[in-house]
Amino acid sequence: xxxxxxxxxxxxxxxxxxxxxxxxxxxxxxxxxxxxxxxxxxxxxxxxxxxxxxxxxxxxxxxxxxxxxxxxxxxxxxxxxxxxxxxxxxxxxxxxxxxxxxxxxxxxxxxxxxxxxxxxxxxxxxxxxxxxxxxxxxxxxxxxxxxxxxxxxxxxxxxxxxxxxxxxxxxxxxxxxxxxxxxxxxxxxxxxxxxxxxxxxxxxxxxxxxxxxxxxxxxxxxxxxxxxxxxxxxxxxxxxxxxxxxxxxxxxxxxxxxxxxxxxxxxxxxxxxxxxxxxxxxxxxxxxxxxxxxxxxxxxxxxxxxxxxxxxxxxxxxxxxx
Amino acid sequence: xxxxxxxxxxxxxxxxxxxxxxxxxxxxxxxxxxxxxxxxxxxxxxxxxxxxxxxxxxxxxxxxxxxxxxxxxxxxxxxxxxxxxxxxxxxxxxxxxxxxxxxxxxxxxxxxxxxxxxxxxxxxxxxxxxxxxxxxxxxxxxxxxxxxxxxxxxxxxxxxxxxxxxxxxxxxxxxxxxxxxxxxxxxxxxxxxxxxxxxxxxxxxxxxxxxxxxxxxxxxxxxxxxxxxxxxxxxxxxxxxxxxxxxxxxxxxxxxxxxxxxxxxxxxxxxxxxxxxxxxxxxxxxxxxxxxxxxxxxxxxxxxxxxxxxxxxxxxxxxxxxxxxxxxxxxxxxxxxxxxxxxxxxxxxxxxxxxxxxxxxxxxxxxxxxxxxxxxxxxxxxxxxxxxxxxxxxxxxxxxxxxxxxxxxxxxxxxxxxxxxxxxxxxxxxxxxxx
Numbered sequence: 001x002x003x004x005x006x007x008x009x010x011x012x013x014x015x016x017x018x019x020x021x022x023x024x025x026x027x028x029x030x031x032x033x034x035x036x037x038x039x040x041x042x043x044x045x046x047x048x049x050x051x052x053x054x055x056x057x058x059x060x061x062x063x064x065x066x067x068x069x070x071x072x073x074x075x076x077x078x079x080x081x082x083x084x085x086x087x088x089x090x091x092x093x094x095x096x097x098x099x100x101x102x103x104x105x106x107x108x109x110x111x112x113x114x115x116x117x118x119x120x121x122x123x124x125x126x127x128x129x130x131x132x133x134x135x136x137x138x139x140x141x142x143x144x145x146x147x148x149x150x151x152x153x154x155x156x157x158x159x160x161x162x163x164x165x166x167x168x169x170x171x172x173x174x175x176x177x178x179x180x181x182x183x184x185x186x187x188x189x190x191x192x193x194x195x196x197x198x199x200x201x202x203x204x205x206x207x208x209x210x211x212x213x214x215x216x217x218x219x220x221x222x223x224x225x226x227x228x229x230x231x232x233x234x235x236x237x238x239x240x241x242x243x244x245x246x247x248x249x250x251x252x253x254x255x256x257x258x259x260x261x262x263x264x265x266x267x268x269x270x271x272x273x274x275x276x277x278x279x280x281x282x283x284x285x286x287x288x289x290x291x292x293x294x295x296x297x298x299x300x301x302x303x304x305x306x307x308x309x310x311x312x313x314x315x316x317x318x319x320x321x322x
Numbered sequence: 323x324x325x326x327x328x329x330x331x332x333x334x335x336x337x338x339x340x341x342x343x344x345x346x347x348x349x350x351x352x353x354x355x356x357x358x359x360x361x362x363x364x365x366x367x368x369x370x371x372x373x374x375x376x377x378x379x380x381x382x383x384x385x386x387x388x389x390x391x392x393x394x395x396x397x398x399x400x401x402x403x404x405x406x407x408x409x410x411x412x413x414x415x416x417x418x419x420x421x422x423x424x425x426x427x428x429x430x431x432x433x434x435x436x437x438x439x440x441x442x443x444x445x446x447x448x449x450x451x452x453x454x455x456x457x458x459x460x461x462x463x464x465x466x467x468x469x470x471x472x473x474x475x476x477x478x479x480x481x482x483x484x485x486x487x488x489x490x491x492x493x494x495x496x497x498x499x500x501x502x503x504x505x506x507x508x509x510x511x512x513x514x515x516x517x518x519x520x521x522x523x524x525x526x527x528x529x530x531x532x533x534x535x536x537x538x539x540x541x542x543x544x545x546x547x548x549x550x551x552x553x554x555x556x557x558x559x560x561x562x563x564x565x566x567x568x569x570x571x572x573x574x575x576x577x578x579x580x581x582x583x584x585x586x587x588x589x590x591x592x593x594x595x596x597x598x599x600x601x602x603x604x605x606x607x608x609x610x611x612x613x614x615x616x617x618x619x620x621x622x623x624x625x626x627x628x629x630x631x632x633x634x635x636x637x638x639x640x641x642x643x644x645x646x647x648x649x650x651x652x653x654x655x656x657x658x659x660x661x662x663x664x665x666x667x668x669x670x671x672x673x674x675x676x677x678x679x680x681x682x683x684x685x686x687x688x689x690x691x692x693x694x695x696x697x698x699x700x701x702x703x704x705x706x707x708x709x710x711x712x713x714x715x716x717x718x719x720x721x722x723x724x725x726x727x728x729x730x731x732x733x734x735x736x737x738x739x740x741x742x743x744x745x746x747x748x749x750x751x752x753x754x755x756x757x
Contacts, residue, residue, distance in 0.1 A: 102720055104742025182721040187735070221687055221721035228716070236691040237719075 018103070018227070021047075021095050025111045030119065033092045040126035043078060043085035043153075045071045046135045046258060047095040065265025065284070067258055072299045073292030074131045074153055080295055081160035085129060093119060098134040098183075101142060102226035113143055120148060129156050131288055133181035133257035137188060151191075152184055153288060154256055158196040164294050167206045176207045177250035178287070179241065179264075180219035181257035192217075197256055197287050204294050207252075212244040220244070222260035230263075238267045242280055254287045261286050356453070397490055406480040407442050409487030414438035416511055445476070462675075467529035475522035482513035499634050500569065509645065516645045520653040528660030537661040541595045545661075548654040549588035551646055556581035559647075573636060580621065580636050584651045587614040591658040600662050607658040614655065673706045673737065675730045682724035682734075692717050700724040702734035705741070715741055 078085050097112035120128065128145070130136050131153040140150040151159075178201060180186070184193040194216045201209050214220045223237030224230055242264060245253040255261055264284040271279040292299070354360055390398075400408055414437035423429045430436075456469050463470040485492070489510050493503035523544060531537045559565045560578055570577060590610040594603035625636070682700035683689065689701060692714060702724065705715045720735045728734075 102739065102742070104739070104744075104746040106739075106743045106746070182719070182723070186726045187722045217726050218685070218723075221719045221723065223687075223719070225719040225721060233688075233691045233717070237687050240687070 018099070022100065022105065022108050025094060025097075025100070025108045025115070028111065028115050030115075031092050033119070033123070035086050035088075035123065037084045037086055038123075039084060039086040040124065041078075041083050041085045042088050042120070042123065042125040042128050043074060044088045044093065044096070044128060044130045044132075044135060044139075045074065045090075046130060046132035047090065065261060065269070066289075067261065069289050069299075070131050070258060070261075070286045073286070073288040074129075076292045076295060076297070076299055077153070077157055077162065077288055078129065081157055081162050083156075083160070086123065086125070088120070088123075088125075088128075096132075096135045096138045097142075098138040099226045099228075101138070103228055109142075117143060117145060120145060127151060127156075129153050131256075131258075131286070133184035133193070134259060136193070137183040140188070140191065152193045152196070152256065154193055154196040154200055155191070157291070158199055162200060162203070162291070164200075164203045164205070164291065165296060167204065167294060171206045173206050173208060174251040175210045175249060176201050176204075176252045176254060176290070177210050177212050177245045177248055177282075178215075179212065179222060179245075179253060179255040179257075179260055180216055181255060181260055182219070182221050182225070184256060185219065186217045193256065197254070200287070200291060201254070204291070210248045210250055212241075212248060214244065222255070222257070222263050224259065224263045227259065234263075235267060235270075238263050242267060245282060246280055250282050252290060253282055253284045254290050255284075256287050258286065399488060399491070402484070405484035405487045409483030409485070410441040410444075411438040412487055412489075413483070413511060413514060414441055448476075464529045464532040467526050467533065470529055471522040471526035474525040475518040478521040479514065479518040482517050486510045486513055497634075504634070512645050517649055520649055524653060524657045524660055527657055528663065531661050531663055536600075538595075541658065541661040545588075545595045545654050545658050546592040548650045548657075549585075549592035552588045552650045552654070553585045555646055556585045576621070576625065576636050580618075581647075583614060583617050583621070584647060587611070588651045588654040591654045595658045595662065600664070603658065604662040604664070607655055607662060611655045611659060614651070672732055673703060673734075675732060676703060677730070679729060681727040681729065685723040685727050687721065687723065688714070688717050688719060700734065702737050706737065712741075 075085070075087075094112045094115050096116065097109040100106075100112065101109040125148050127149045128139060129151055130139060133152065136150060136152040139145060143150075178197055180194065186192070198209055201207055212219070220241050221237065222241055223234045223239075242253065253264060255264065261284065268280050268284050399405075415434040417434075417437040419431075419433050419437075421429065421431045456466070458466055458469070460466040489503075489505075489507060492505060492510075496504040498504055527537050527540050527544065530540070559581060566574065566577065587610050591607050594606035594610075598606060676699070678699060680699060682703065686700040689704075692701075701714055701718045704710060705712060715738065718735075718738050720738050722733075722735050725731070725733045725735060
């Protein structure tokens with residue numbers, strides 16, 4: 001039934017990457033677990049670093065989207081609210097399984113879920129913080145983590161009272177639009193993340209929150225879900241969404257979902273290819289990066305950040321390195 | 323275009339719709355409120371009808387015939403549709419009777435008359451309270467299992483109270499071989515409680531299962547409990563000395579066979595529910611029910627052909643316990659059968675609720691850009707209705723915009739999950755994934 005004029009390739013979700021992830025799920029032996037800070041607060045960065053570093057997904061078109069910065073920004077923000085989290089990195093955790101589940105590979109998802117649940121229970125996690133909307137939904141709804149509180153990082157920062165210090169006088173007023181991810185907003189019957197990111201943005205004194213044409217539970221999808229089926233049609237959807245940000249004259253388009261970031265970043269960069277035709281005159285970034293840039297202090301040293309660097313990485317391939 | 327501007331103007335400065343799907347949704351159209359709009363209209367109609375009734379009874383009195391002599395000794399029975407009310411009046415004298423506020427102006431006698439009035443009023447009271455107790459918006463029985471269970475229990479109680487009201491007729495018609503009533507009054511009084519409760523439980527379990535809930539947690543204790551009661555009571559009837567009188571002695575084998583039939587049926591149902599997977603338990607309960615009915619029929623026919631009094635004896639020894647011994651096996655088998663029933667199809671059930679209001683079409687992002695997916699409503703519904711070859715199903719973003727606006731709370735992404743899972747299962751069955 002899958003043979004069409006477009007060829008069977010239409011149904012294949014990003015073949016190589018998901019083959020690797022599926023093969024990974026088969027191996028359920030538990031490796032040696034090394035965590036730096038044993039804590040009841042755990043931070044799960046998700047698999048976006050993996051997409052970014054190993055598969056060079058966002059760099060395929062030499063774009064400037066930096067996923068790794070989400071991890072570093074999250075750690076910086078969590079430290080700013082006085083939490084040194086236990087990092088559940090991918091050396092011993094697997095992908096949360098969201099993409100596999102929604103691609104229909106339920107058996108792969110179940111293997112990942114059982115494995116991850118075992119590790120999370122083993123480490124004695126009480127609060128699981130995730131910076132990924134899909135991870136938030138999956139851990140909260142599709143896993144049965146009894147006794148573990150799953151929160152999105154914006155919820156956690158909000159309830160812990162993150163304070164953004166006053167910005168310098170020279171700082172320009174910026175208009176900030178927020179894209180509500182489907183997974184953490186509309187799809188959550190309880191604990192939908194609508195208010196917290198907005199409240200956090202309002203705490204930045206030179207930022208003005210502007211709403212897109214569709215927002216909160218009505219927000220239009222960014223165009224691609226579960227990392228499958230990227231073509232001109234889905235680009236069209238992404239473009240519709242980014243046009244909305246252009247219409248409200250935003251300086252920043254923030255999102256809380258790394259997948260949205262990937263696809264916004266991809267299109268954002270594509271529209272810069274021809275000089276003079278630049279369509280989107282705003283920056284696309286994750287909300288954690290936006291907030292962390294406005295905090296004083298350095299980024300913590302992350303896995304994919306140059307240890308000598310004290311500033312957030314510049315846009316460009318390989319994080320703007322020389 | 324004009325309407326877009328108008329919409330934007332209306333939405334200006336509003337904090338957005340806090341719209342979610344699930345029980346917390348608050349954006350449904352509330353409709354016309356009962357008070358005062360509906361109430362005003364209804365009161366006008368009520369007063370009009372009352373006025374007509376008064377007019378007719380005052381001026382157009384029909385001749386009802388001569389009054390019946392109170393000395394008449396034959397059994398007077400009201401029309402059949404009033405029997406339940408009569409039964410409720412009759413049963414009132416088993417309720418406690420006392421007087422409150424003796425010697426004060428507020429003296430109230432809680433006597434049989436008072437209780438009878440109250441019992442007869444319960445259906446009316448329930449109807450009056452219904453809109454306040456049941457705030458749900460589901461009209462389908464399977465979607466509101468509690469309400470449906472209460473309703474079924476009410477229907478069952480109408481039958482049992484009707485039966486109680488004609489207990490004199492029952493006592494005349496069906497007697498044991500020693501000319502006492504086959505179903506004594508005391509047993510009949512319990513008819514008011516036990517059969518409606520059992521009917522309600524069975525309905526609840528069956529309807530919850532129809533709503534795609536796994537009912538194991540309910541089934542195991544309920545069916546096993548019923549089976550234990552039946553087995554315990556059968557054993558007590560056979561073993562304890564006081565239960566079987568001397569005149570039953572010639573029929574003791576038949577009584578034993580009958581009790582074993584009942585116990586075996588309930589035990590089999592309980593075993594299936596506890597130990598077997600759902601489909602096997604279903605089959606087992608079906609065959610148990612069929613077998614028990616056939617066994618009972620065979621026993622009845624044989625006894626009827628050989629010895630007329632036999633079956634009466636068998637039934638008469640069960641008389642003080644008729645509720646448990648006769649109702650509980652039926653209840654156990656039926657509940658096991660209903661509770662292990664597979665709903666036909668998730669999508670038949672869920673997506674057929676759609677009344678095609680088109681809200682999902684408005685919000686579905688994919689149908690705007692994907693030529694293959696064009697069609698009536700959102701992508702999932704079009705796939706369900708087979709408006710295309712199934713390929714556009716894979717373009718669904720599972721963004722849930724359709725579920726969020728759906729006035730019937732249909733959760734479309736579950737369908738996407740299920741369909742994609744099926745395709746992968748088919749690929750695996752074909753010997754591996756296709757590239």
